[in-house]
Amino acid sequence: MKNLLNNIPKNLLDELFETLIKTDAIHIERIISKGHTSPEEDWYDQDLNEWILLLKGAARLAFEDGSEVSMGPGDSLEIPAHVKHKGVWTGPEGETVWAAVHFA
Amino acid sequence: MKNLLNNIPKNLLDELFETLIKTDAIHIERIISKGHTSPEEDWYDQDLNEWILLLKGAARLAFEDGSEVSMGPGDSLEIPAHVKHKGVWTGPEGETVWAAVHFA
Numbered sequence: 001m002k003n004l005l006n007n008i009p010k011n012l013l014d015e016l017f018e019t020l021i022k023t024d025a026i027h028i029e030r031i032i033s034k035g036h037t038s039p040e041e042d043w044y045d046q047d048l049n050e051w052i053l054l055l056k057g058a059a060r061l062a063f064e065d066g067s068e069v070s071m072g073p074g075d076s077l078e079i080p081a082h083v084k085h086k087g088v089w090t091g092p093e094g095e096t097v098w099a100a101v102h103f104a
Numbered sequence: 105m106k107n108l109l110n111n112i113p114k115n116l117l118d119e120l121f122e123t124l125i126k127t128d129a130i131h132i133e134r135i136i137s138k139g140h141t142s143p144e145e146d147w148y149d150q151d152l153n154e155w156i157l158l159l160k161g162a163a164r165l166a167f168e169d170g171s172e173v174s175m176g177p178g179d180s181l182e183i184p185a186h187v188k189h190k191g192v193w194t195g196p197e198g199e200t201v202w203a204a205v206h207f208a
Contacts, residue, residue: 004157005178021155021182025129026207028155051125051132053108053203055159055178074109074159076203078125099157099180101205103130 004030004055008095012036020099027102033059034095038086048102050079057096060089108134108159112199116140124203131206137163138199142190152206154183161200164193 002020009016009032016032027048038044043064053076060070061077064084069077079085090096106124113120116138125132131152142148147168157180164174165181168188173181183189194200 001173001175001179001181003176003178004180020180023153023207026205028205049127053157069105071105072107074107075105076108076124077105099203101130101132103127103207 004097004099008032008097012095025103029100029102031098031100032095033057033087033090033098035092036090037088043084043086045082045084046079046102047081048104049081051101051103052077052079053099055097055099057094058091059087059096059098061085062088108201108203112136112201116199129207133204133206135202135204136199137161137191137194137202139196140194141192147188147190149186149188150183150206151185152208153185155205155207156181156183157203159201159203161198162195163191163200163202165189166192 012032012034015036018030020030021028054071054073056073058072060068062068116136119140120136122134124134158175158177160177162176164172166172166189
């Protein structure tokens with residue numbers, strides 16, 4: 001058993017991506033952000049579909065079509081493959097913790 | 105976007121299983137329990153692997169080998185296919201909310 005809200009490193013210089021399960025079919029990871037955002041021009045363009053679930057904290061995501069979405073605890077979102085997106089804001093105080101499921 | 109902690113039905117006569125994503129590769133669902141437990145002899149024996157994440161509440165799972173595990177918010181667990189398990193207790197006050205990912 002692993003608790004996703006515990007064992008958070010104190011000094012998060014970069015976003016932390018931690019693989020929980022990886023098979024041919026899926027990749028489940030924990031992501032921890034602390035005030036991190038993606039670089040201005042650095043869109044995620046992923047070959048796999050992604051389902052994200054925000055467990056703790058707050059974040060705002062932007063999409064290439066100009067739309068943005070604000071997320072808080074319990075919010076989940078499906079991001080289809082190759083829908084370009086990036087994090088434009090995460091809460092500066094305390095960590096923002098996600099579970100992310102990547103699937104074909 | 106869907107918040108897994110909101111829109112919880114008031115009267116939960118049975119555990120609620122709600123599909124969030126279903127493809128050939130995976131099945132992601134929200135499960136809401138409120139004091140529900142599996143019947144004494146009614147083990148889950150699943151063809152797919154399962155990854156569960158408890159978002160809110162508390163629960164205790166039992167496994168056929170006699171072991172038990174207590175789970176609280178943030179706890180995640182992988183249950184391989186055909187490992188028989190059941191819920192033996194969920195918190196009676198308030199709902200227990202899970203995200204579950206089934207994968208081959």
